[in-house]
Amino acid sequence: MKRLWLFLFLLVAAPAWALEVVATTSSMGMLARTVGGPRVKVTELAPPDRDAHMLQARPSMMRALRDAQLVVAVGAELEIGWLPAAMNGAANGAILPGRAGYFEAAAQVPLLDAGQAADRAQGDVHPAGNPHVNLDPARMATIAKALAERLAQLDAAHAADYRERAKGFAAAVEEKLPAWKQKTAGSGGAVLYHKDGAYLLHALGLTLHGMLEPVPGVAPTASHLEALAGKLRGRGGRQGVIVHTPYQPPAGAEKLAGLSGWKVAVLPIDPPAGADANAYFALIARWAEALAPSK
DSSP: OHHHHHHHHHHHOOOSSOEEEEESSHHHHHHHHHHHGGGEEEEEOSOTTSOTTSOOOOHHHHHHHHTOSEEEEOOTTTTTTTHHHHHHHHTOGGGSTTSTTEEESGGGSOOTTTTOOOOGGGOSOOTTOOOOGGGOHHHHHHHHHHHHHHHHHHOGGGHHHHHHHHHHHHHHHHHHHHHHHHHHTTOOOEEESSGGGHHHHHHHTOOEEEESSSSTTSOOOHHHHHHHHHHHHHHOSSOOEEEEOTTSOSHHHHHHHHHHOOEEEEOOSSOOTTOOHHHHHHHHHHHHHHHSOOO
16 A cells, blocks of 8 residues: 555656657557656657557657657557658657667567467468557556666666556556456456457456457458357357447447347547556456446
């Protein structure tokens, strides 16, 4: 409890100056803001209502990256379509991969689905592993500690503050995770549009029954949905939930719901822009509520 109180105090302590941090997503922005506290000024590049796979490099991104002292990226090629181009346009050598000013969250933790062949016939695969680590609170706690060390490297005078905030975030995750697991105990699991929620299902011990996409990056087809519905009907037991994000097309989920009788939930995978740790925890709680077994 003392650590949690100190964590809250450090979040509001006034800084003398701030590191310029650019985060690729609102989840990464939340983590930078939580660990860095008032000693960082965070700019987020990808809006939470957009698919971070599909963005394009923009002049506004290059301007933000030009002044950045640290980039906090998801990594595992999630931003491969736009971040390298934006960084090249920024011409800021301090934030290039391999430098202290470049940090990848996915490189700090073991990834699901690592080692897949880079075969385009299998869709938009990520050979390094599933990059969507942000919905796993425990992995995010590990990433927070690694980020604290990177911030300490860039700003040694405040290393203890960064480490204490990361420990506070990890303590909050440890405190909340059992309740989320209890909330979803007995759930029938989920079908996802894309594997963006797979880490949370794994963290909660729930079954991922399949994806609406026949292969990553390919829209649902009638034959795929019919086969998936047959699998869901054949398993028996408690029904689960079909999940898609607000930016993913709803037609496939609605079709599968009609074929299977499962309910549909529309859930974001990132917290709102400018989010703090409480907003992130609220996002996880929202998923837990949707995944909870029907009464």
